[in-house]
Amino acid sequence: MVSKGLLTFPSNPSIAATGVTAGPLEKKSPFSSQFDKIYTDERMHLKTNEQGHAKMIEDASMIALSKIDAVPSKADFFFAGDLVNQMTPSNFSASTLQIPYIGMFSACATSISSLLMAALVTDANLSEITLAGAGSQHNAIERQFRYPVEYGSQKPESSQWTVTAAGIAVVTPNRKKTPVITKGTMGRVIDLGMTDPLNMGAAMAPAAMDTLERHLKGHQASEADYDLIMTGDLGKTGFTIFKELATRKEIVVSEKFQDAGEAFYGGDPKFFSGASGAGCSSAIYFSEVYGKMMTGDYQKVLLIATGSLLSPLSYQQGETIPCIAHAVELMMK
Amino acid sequence: MDEKKFAKIEQQLSPKTPLGLNIVKAFLTGGTICLIGQFIAMFYMTFFDFTERTASNPTVATMVFLAMVLTGLGQYKKIAQFGGAGAAVPITGFSNAVVSASIEHKSEGYVLGVGGNMFKLAGSVILFGVVSAFTVALIKTILVKFGVVSW
Amino acid sequence: MRKIMFLLLISVVLSGCARLGEGIHIYNDSNADSAPAENVFKEDDRLVSMTVILHDQQFVSGVTVKTFSRFHKKKIEKELKEKLEKAYPDFDVTVSADNKIVHKTTEIIQNKDKAQLEEQLEKIISLLKEET
Numbered sequence: 001m002v003s004k005g006l007l008t009f010p011s012n013p014s015i016a017a018t019g020v021t022a023g024p025l026e027k028k029s030p031f032s033s034q035f036d037k038i039y040t041d042e043r044m045h046l047k048t049n050e051q052g053h054a055k056m057i058e059d060a061s062m063i064a065l066s067k068i069d070a071v072p073s074k075a076d077f078f079f080a081g082d083l084v085n086q087m088t089p090s091n092f093s094a095s096t097l098q099i100p101y102i103g104m105f106s107a108c109a110t111s112i113s114s115l116l117m118a119a120l121v122t123d124a125n126l127s128e129i130t131l132a133g134a135g136s137q138h139n140a141i142e143r144q145f146r147y148p149v150e151y152g153s154q155k156p157e158s159s160q161w162t163v164t165a166a167g168i169a170v171v172t173p174n175r176k177k178t179p180v181i182t183k184g185t186m187g188r189v190i191d192l193g194m195t196d197p198l199n200m201g202a203a204m205a206p207a208a209m210d211t212l213e214r215h216l217k218g219h220q221a222s223e224a225d226y227d228l229i230m231t232g233d234l235g236k237t238g239f240t241i242f243k244e245l246a247t248r249k250e251i252v253v254s255e256k257f258q259d260a261g262e263a264f265y266g267g268d269p270k271f272f273s274g275a276s277g278a279g280c281s282s283a284i285y286f287s288e289v290y291g292k293m294m295t296g297d298y299q300k301v302l303l304i305a306t307g308s309l310l311s312p313l314s315y316q317q318g319e320t321i322p323c324i325a326h327a328v329e330l331m332m333k
Numbered sequence: 334m335d336e337k338k339f340a341k342i343e344q345q346l347s348p349k350t351p352l353g354l355n356i357v358k359a360f361l362t363g364g365t366i367c368l369i370g371q372f373i374a375m376f377y378m379t380f381f382d383f384t385e386r387t388a389s390n391p392t393v394a395t396m397v398f399l400a401m402v403l404t405g406l407g408q409y410k411k412i413a414q415f416g417g418a419g420a421a422v423p424i425t426g427f428s429n430a431v432v433s434a435s436i437e438h439k440s441e442g443y444v445l446g447v448g449g450n451m452f453k454l455a456g457s458v459i460l461f462g463v464v465s466a467f468t469v470a471l472i473k474t475i476l477v478k479f480g481v482v483s484w
Numbered sequence: 485m486r487k488i489m490f491l492l493l494i495s496v497v498l499s500g501c502a503r504l505g506e507g508i509h510i511y512n513d514s515n516a517d518s519a520p521a522e523n524v525f526k527e528d529d530r531l532v533s534m535t536v537i538l539h540d541q542q543f544v545s546g547v548t549v550k551t552f553s554r555f556h557k558k559k560i561e562k563e564l565k566e567k568l569e570k571a572y573p574d575f576d577v578t579v580s581a582d583n584k585i586v587h588k589t590t591e592i593i594q595n596k597d598k599a600q601l602e603e604q605l606e607k608i609i610s611l612l613k614e615e616t
Binding site: 158 | 335336339340342343346347348350355404405407409410412413414416417418420421426429430432433434436437438440453454
Binding site: 384 | 580585607611612
């Protein structure tokens, strides 16, 4: 049986360029040299965290566009999202950029869901240049979901650190010598009854597993076909559980399996289980992974971004944490 | 995969909370905070006309002030990460809750932002503090009336 | 920041060290006998030290109690007061387990100059009356 939600892009849309911006703390990331811009101020020298957040998405978009010598007025679509209420930072950056825009929300999986949308419009021959991506700003998101930033609450080992970063990809019709989007799988919402918002990796792991399984089965692929299978922001805890789940499904878990959240801060215990946030997966995917595809280190990769679709309201009302994972397959042809 | 089976896997693989260690750390942190408070109380008693009883007010105010400064400098959350409840239970934790909420909501202005959200976290401490104080006082009053204990 | 805090703490600690030590210390310039006060002190094993000033019609005393008896300070104060009032019926008895009072009475005993004794005693009593 072919499972639903599978996408193939016969025209092979290209990711022509990427732009990644990150906050000052993200200098600690082993991938920081690959980020296009690192701010010296966590609010990007603006008045509020949210303004800084919008600025970061905007700058990432401009950087990505400048790499293909384009300007915002040349772009057809803009798909982006973040984790703040009603996605206001993305909305404000779209207001500045003046590119026709749809806000995307798949929590931390927004990087891939917007990339899939961009691939769809490009594949349908509707677009020459589409921007897709996501961002998150630590202070703005912490405030959205948890306590005030300066409030002293003891975080457990399983908790994750929301990154300050934004990653935007420019999707164009097929171009030579750039990574192309060949396939994708839209995730289902998976909820296995996890309720701890400080252990979201564990809640998201089954969603990542479900999407991986459906992608491999639906596209008749095997984990051995890929040079890299990278999940979004499961963190150390979630990634351990994900690998255990994969092993139980008789998937060979090798070195190829990586997690952007776990890798983001290089396992620094100061950040507990690792990084999270919409900017985490987009920053790693569009810098490190994209770069390695350009240099030919990776030929074929599978990116599975995970998101937990909770709100402070839903978990305070005692609801479980529904999670989603979207997958995209990139190839260097 | 059903929920129970997954819960079992999750339990096995999620890092355990080091309960014993956390309790020791909380004890040390809370103890240190109280020790500092004791020194401040002694300071007020030695150099000013405060008795042990009346020194408690300026001492509390000083501790609140110190915690406020530490919160503003971004240090209190580090103490709290180490000390857990040891940093949350003394008055300094209360101060931290109020000040951190104020800092956080300053961007929405002083009335709706700072004023409206200052007690977002500390509000429930005040409410349940008053409720529990009332309950304890009520029980004690009844016990005294029946001659079980004396004041 | 840390150094300043440290210095502050050290100065506070050192300044609080002028103690007379265990036992009973009495300054008596009235015509009453000191022995009943000493007896009261000896009978009560919860007490560590006691400083007593007998002056004019005033009996002012600061007591320090054993660590775990600190929880019953109020009760101890009350009991002592009753006993001492019986022993010194002509005096106005003030007993307190408050550190400040112990400190103040100690100062009076250590200070050779007793000229302002009257004022100092009144000050102690007024401190105790202060509420909150």
